[in-house]
Amino acid sequence: EVQLVESGGGLVQPGRSLRLSCAASGFTFDDYAMHWVRQVPGKGPEWVSGISWNSDSIGYADSVKGRFTISRDNAKNSLYLQMNSLRAEDTALYYCAKDMAQQLTPWFDYWGQGTLVTVSS
Amino acid sequence: QSVLTQPPSASGTPGQRVTISCSGSSSNIGSNTVNWYQQLPGTAPKLLIYSNNQRPSGVPDRFSGSKSGTSASLAISGLQSADEADYYCAAWDDSLNGVVFGGGTKLTVL
Numbered sequence: 001e002v003q004l005v006e007s008g009g010g011l012v013q014p015g016r017s018l019r020l021s022c023a024a025s026g027f028t029f030d031d032y033a034m035h036w037v038r039q040v041p042g043k044g045p046e047w048v049s050g051i052s053w054n055s056d057s058i059g060y061a062d063s064v065k066g067r068f069t070i071s072r073d074n075a076k077n078s079l080y081l082q083m084n085s086l087r088a089e090d091t092a093l094y095y096c097a098k099d100m101a102q103q104l105t106p107w108f109d110y111w112g113q114g115t116l117v118t119v120s121s
Numbered sequence: 122q123s124v125l126t127q128p129p130s131a132s133g134t135p136g137q138r139v140t141i142s143c144s145g146s147s148s149n150i151g152s153n154t155v156n157w158y159q160q161l162p163g164t165a166p167k168l169l170i171y172s173n174n175q176r177p178s179g180v181p182d183r184f185s186g187s188k189s190g191t192s193a194s195l196a197i198s199g200l201q202s203a204d205e206a207d208y209y210c211a212a213w214d215d216s217l218n219g220v221v222f223g224g225g226t227k228l229t230v231l
Contacts, residue, residue: 035220037166044123044209045158045166047220059219095165106156106211106220109177111165 002026002110004096009115012086020115022079022096027110030054030074033099035108036081038092038117048094049081053102064090086119093117124149125210125223132229138198141226143210145191149221153213155193157186160207160225169208170195197228205230 008020020036035050049060049070058070069082079096093116097108126144133139143155154173158166168177170186173193185196197204210223 044207044225045211045222047211047222050220061219062217100171104213104220106153106213107168107171108158108166109168109171111167114165 002098004098004110004112006094006096006112006115009094009117011118011120013121014087014119016086017082017084018086018117020081020083020094020096020117022112024077024079024096024098027098029072029077031102033057033102033104034072034079035097035099035104036070036079037095037097037108037111038090039095039114040092045095046092047106050099050104051079052104057104059104083117086117088119091117091119123224124214124217124221125212127208127210127223127226129224130227130229132231133197133200134231135200135202137200138196139200139228140197141195141208141210141228143193143195143223145193145212145221147191148216149191149212149214150188150193151191152215155186155188156211157184157195158209158211159204160209162206166209200230202230204228 036048067085093114096112098110100107157170159169160166173188174186214221
């Protein structure tokens with residue numbers, strides 16, 4: 001059974017940093033691209049970042065470019081999102097999502113339960 | 122303001138067929154495939170349709186997708202109360218070099 005378990009969310013002050021983690025199991029992690037998608041309650045999902053199976057291809061939404069860094073450790077079956085210079089508008093539920101392909105596509109066939117990030121003073 | 126445009130709401134009665142539209146541009150739907158996600162209250166989105174009209178295993182054939190030019194549609198036939206959810210379209214955008222979502226359509230089963 002595919003499982004994606006996010007962690008690392010919480011309350012953080014504007015301008016500070018936070019690192020999210022996603023532990024994957026139930027599939028061959030290094031065969032697939034992975035993504036972070038966030039969602040403000042009551043709003044639609046927003047793609048944040050994606051990373052290919054071997055980390056050769058990485059993409060970011062304009063809203064986070066230069067502040068967030070995605071990475072993966074295939075030996076640990078883990079995905080990460082380093083979030084710096086956080087802003088109030090980064091407040092959302094952050095999902096880890098598995099791609100159906102090795103390279104970046106919008107085909108997210110499995111999602112975690114999400115970890116809540118709240119940026120507030 | 123979402124890059125892909127969807128109607129905010131749709132409705133139908135049990136057994137009916139409903140369609141949800143998604144409008145984009147040449148940089149997203151016009152040049153890439155469309156995907157649809159279903160989000161039930163309090164849960165993560167679920168992939169319903171990928172590559173315009175493909176269903177992942179386990180998705181009933183009551184759900185179908187189509188694309189024409191810079192627009193796409195999701196059709197749900199034999200509507201059930203369990204289909205009451207938010208539906209989102211998504212596609213890769215070549216100009217933004219990333220994934221874009223629609224604003225979502227809330228489907229109500231009357």
